[in-house]
Amino acid sequence: MIEITDLTKTFGASQVLDGVSLEVQRGRVYGLVGPNGAGKTTLIKIMMGFLLPTGGRVFIDGQDVHQHPRIKSQVGYVADYQNYYPGFSVNDMVRFYRGTFENWNEERFAELRRVFDLPDKRTFKNFSKGMRTQLALLLNLSLMPNVLILDEPTSGLDPVLRRQVLGMLVDEVARNGTTVFVATHNLNELERTCDQIGMIHQGRILFDENLEDMKQKVRKIQVAFADGLPPELAKRPDVLKVEQQGRVYGIVMRENSAEMLAELKKHDPLLLETIDMSLEDIFIYRMGGLGYEFSDIIAQ
Amino acid sequence: MNSVTLLPNKTLLWKECRNGWVFFSLLFVYITFVSSYTMLTELSRYKSALADGWIYPIMVTGDLLAFHKPELGLFFTLLVVVMAAVMIGQERDQGTFGLLLAMPYSRREVLYHKFLLGLGIIVAAFGVNALVMSGLYWGHPGVPIPFEVADIWAWALRNMVVLAFVFAFTVLISTLSGTSVGNGILSMIFLFFPIGVTGLIVANLELWQVHNYEITANLLHIGTLLTVPSYIIDRNIIHSYPLAYMYTVLILITLGTYQLAQYLFARNPMEHNGEVLMFSGFEWFFKLGVAVCFALLVVPIALLVVPIGTYRSGLEPAVGVIYYLVAGGIFWVLVTLLIKWRRKA
Known part of the structure; x- marks a missing residue:
């Protein structure tokens, strides 16, 4: 379990994190989304104990990470850009991890070693970004972590390997009940893997919600009428947006759409169905409601 | 531990x-x-x-x-x-x-x-x-x-x-x-630093014609010992x-x-x-060190170029103090600018 309370971080005059609080329950996958410079990596570096916070605390399984670094023997960490010792080979890094993490599992390592095709003796300085990420995943999944913290874990990986890695993460949670915290700007990946999503922008968490709840809160209804959409329905306060393509209307609704569906049925629609929205669509509306433009935050 | x-x-x-x-x-x-x-x-x-x-x-x-x-x-x-x-x-x-x-x-x-x-x-x-x-x-x-x-x-x-x-x-x-x-x-x-700064102090004492063998020897001894x-x-x-x-x-x-x-x-x-420097709180200490040391180094050289009074016949202490303050100030500013430039780079 991860618990962050009122975390702040300033670099000189610049406030990078501003009162970040969040909680990730055991066995859940938390996705943190935000643009470059939002504070994702700083937050993760503080969570891992590398940077000291200006204020606030980070607890992993009830222990303050900065006061009790031993708790990190249960934590796997894959950085955005992995820095290992340039002169170390894969074998050297494995030796270092094996001696450091008490839960290191040889069977798991052997299993993952077959997935990641890495040269045993080549030194780390000659690794590509994708190979660095693969090595980091290999090492950090082999230590059987209770908590896995990942910063852009699939960057630099080819699409096949990316899919494989995401599958591994889901498998990790299912098999071991690992708590996963993943920071990324790739919404599609989060949609497939996360239970809970937080959005960080300019060092502040804009929202932090269960993915299913988010999906429930914003619904899209596809409807077609012979004589067009009755105007009174388009003006309902729970309607966020109406899109029209010919006689087919896409109505994006806030909260419960059952009442709206009943209303629509009364007008004898030619077509009426509720369709799932993509996470990106949900974000667009969710952030619009908070007064932010999605493109200002995500598409950078 | x-x-x-x-x-x-x-x-x-x-x-x-x-x-x-x-x-x-x-x-x-x-x-x-x-x-x-x-x-x-x-x-x-x-x-x-x-x-x-x-x-x-x-x-x-x-x-x-x-x-x-x-x-x-x-x-x-x-x-x-x-x-x-x-x-x-x-x-x-x-x-x-x-x-x-x-x-x-x-x-x-x-x-x-x-x-x-x-x-x-x-x-x-x-x-x-x-x-x-x-x-x-x-x-x-x-x-x-x-x-x-x-x-x-x-x-x-x-x-x-x-x-x-x-x-x-x-x-x-x-x-x-x-x-x-x-x-x-x-x-x-x-x-x-101890022997370096002692050398500078001795050189400046010589400049101000404080000829005391005992003081000089003691200073050099302390400087060497440190x-x-x-x-x-x-x-x-x-x-x-x-x-x-x-x-x-x-x-x-x-x-x-x-x-x-x-x-x-x-x-x-x-x-x-x-x-x-990783601790910005210590910057003043380093700036002060640079300002003092360079003032001690530069003032004797400057006085050779632009003498105050007649060399060896008596320097003007008040003007000399101004020389030290100006030199120290210049180096303080230079170090400050250097740190800012490095940080921007």
Whole structure:
């Protein structure tokens, strides 16, 4: 379990994190989304104990990470850009991890070693970004972590390997009940893997919600009428947006759409169905409601 | 840190050895080259000179064997400064502090193992070489070698104790500075600061015609005594005091310096990796040091160019003070601008 309370971080005059609080329950996958410079990596570096916070605390399984670094023997960490010792080979890094993490599992390592095709003796300085990420995943999944913290874990990986890695993460949670915290700007990946999503922008968490709840809160209804959409329905306060393509209307609704569906049925629609929205669509509306433009935050 | 955590962590120690083995080997080889190997070759030449009938074979080999030469002491100091600077600065340069501190190691443990390995290398290098040299000494019975085995061990011990301090001091500076080069340069500046600043003060006293032999001699004596690396450059400095007392003081200062390094490292926000100074709170101290030292250096030179009053017949103290303040102020501003420029870059 991860618990962050009122975390702040300033670099000189610049406030990078501003009162970040969040909680990730055991066995859940938390996705943190935000643009470059939002504070994702700083937050993760503080969570891992590398940077000291200006204020606030980070607890992993009830222990303050900065006061009790031993708790990190249960934590796997894959950085955005992995820095290992340039002169170390894969074998050297494995030796270092094996001696450091008490839960290191040889069977798991052997299993993952077959997935990641890495040269045993080549030194780390000659690794590509994708190979660095693969090595980091290999090492950090082999230590059987209770908590896995990942910063852009699939960057630099080819699409096949990316899919494989995401599958591994889901498998990790299912098999071991690992708590996963993943920071990324790739919404599609989060949609497939996360239970809970937080959005960080300019060092502040804009929202932090269960993915299913988010999906429930914003619904899209596809409807077609012979004589067009009755105007009174388009003006309902729970309607966020109406899109029209010919006689087919896409109505994006806030909260419960059952009442709206009943209303629509009364007008004898030619077509009426509720369709799932993509996470990106949900974000667009969710952030619009908070007064932010999605493109200002995500598409950078 | 309790007695249990004082026991080294094998993995962390292995990591330190593995990461720096090239440099550590070079250091070891160099110390062996200038001590054991040199002694061996000098002994051969010494024996050849004796065999050739030289009455004073010492004229062939020199007055003292190579490992007593003062410039080697200076080079040892430099090597140990570089070793400590690299051990810590390399982690910053490679970005591996991020990896290490994300592992279940405390900052105290990380620094402790670096300190332990550094001391171990110094002690091992001089210990092994003292053993080899003792063996060489005993292996040449009848050769009138101009020193005793005890001199070899005294040399090794003096180097170990002094270089342990140099190492601890560089580790301390490394907790303040964010680059390997910054670590090394700042350490050398501060290690030789006492004798350097004493020299400047004496030069300025001369300028103001304060001719007092006793004051000058005392200042230089204090300056030399506070410049610890000079103990291996000129052994007479340390030998002019009871050795047990000097070594005890040095060991206590080394441990104190190490503890201060631990204190600062635990509080280092790690935000200014890549900058010469990592603690912005200490900037005023460094600026003041630069301003004072450069004022002491530049004012005598400036007064030669633009004299106040008649040289040697009496300088105007009030104008002189203004010279110092202006020079100090200029260098304060220059350092401030330099720090800002570095930070922007």
